Amino acid sequence: MQESLIWNWRGRDIQLGVDIRGEGPTVVMLPALSSISSRSEMHPISELLNSSFRCVAVDLPGFGSLPRPPTAWAPDAYRSFVAFILDRFSNPVATVAAGHAAGYLIGHVAGHPGSAGRLCLVAPTWRGPLPTMMGRRHPAFRALSRVVDVPGLGTALYRLNVNRPMIRMMSLGHVYSDRSWLTAQRFAEKLQVTNAIGARHASFRFVAGELDPMTSRDEFLQAARRVKDPILVVYGAKTPLRSKSEMQALSELPEISSVELPQGKLAVHEEFPTETAAAIRRFLGAAP
Template sequence: MRETATLDLTVAGRSVPTPCDRIGAGPDVLLLPALSTIASRAEMRGLADQLAWDHRCLIPDWPGFGAHPRARLPLNPATFHAYLDALLAAAPGPYALGVAAGHAAGYLVAAARRHPTAFARLVLVAPTWRGPLPTVMGPERRGLFTAIRRAVETPGLGDVLYALNIRPKVIGRMMRAHVYGDAAHVTDALIAEKTAITRQRGARFGTAAFVTGGLDPVPTREAFLALFGDGLPPIRVLRPSRAPRRSGAEMDALVASGRVEGRPVPGALSPHEEYPAETAEAIRAA
């Protein structure tokens, strides 16, 4: 089975039509895509195809992200927690498996704690908690990040600043640098597909929030690790072999905490998209 439907969710007092794909048949699985300039539910379809022979996969788009015009609403952690609550109310499962990529990881874990019967097991694919600018420049420049976000959100000026950063050459460079592990997989067709995502109406607001750390679910590594522990279903972390150094260090710290099980996968920050078969194998492994 493969179908696309729209869930009419209410988040932060606003209507948020949420496109979702349903793929496969069997016990339910929730697949949450990453948050990034090029994020959309399409990145999870290859993995869903691998799981679909014995699971029914639900893949939603996050508010402010996806290959469609985006509703304008407050883009902050409180909104994203409320979004998952609304999603789980509309599509309660229960889920045999919850899978989250990148920044979706912290939100899924928090949701699993708020909804203790919703998930039997969690898998976090290349989990991150810190946006690109705080990762590269450090948290002490938070004031600068706020100013950058406001500039990108400003009509006129923001459109210009955003356009400079979504040119195909820029997107291709970004994908080769840290999204895909093998640069040869970053084809012209893939870059065109990702560029189309960035050019949807309202796309710059999600990008500005994510890049500047405005969607970081926690402020520190210690707070991230504190999300894990007693009261959660079993959690497996898939650690890509070519993850960027700083992001990889955070994944390693999580695995070293002993609160999750770690498994290696190929790729960089998007192994679920670049290597869906290998990612599915790591998810299924006993």
């Protein structure tokens, strides 16, 4: 069932897409923050879990399939939204969060125990692509993020970084491990996400690291240590090494369960939903 909800951020009502499937205890699903991400990336695992759970997949502000307002998105917006969505769909048995959404979820639950149920973190990240590649944050990244808001110039800058060749290269390099998975139809769907009205404002900020939920590995791990609820980390063996090292560091913390799947990169839940859903089912104690 496709729905939408209204979230108010600094006096502006923002419409976001929501998909609800199945019946039973609620599992909230938060997709990754990326230029090609939307709630649809959660559909494959929700189809495998909705026989036992009510799966609620929601687009994140500034991303997804609907038009997006020209907003200078910042981490505070995502912290506020995670609190909002967990209140809107209260008392979930679990929350599944991918990529940066997992980082925001950890930060929220560290201060609000029990608000998200069990935490299922899929390829969790805290650092955006440019800072990851450069090994550090740079003042120029923030300046470029402001330029992207300028009409005309911002669109041109966005298209230099988000276009068909670049999306294909980045997807096959970092997101998907099997080239044949990215069929023409799937690629067209990803392009549609990047072409949504207002897509450039959040997308470029994510790439530049301006939407990072934490500023260091230590902050990332310290937040996870404060979480009292059970945590599962799922990631793929072919995850890019710098990102994988962060996931492994998180997995090594006491009391955290982890599963390294034999395949998969940053979108392991989308490319290998059967294996990902099976790991989540085991963690939640649900029948296979």
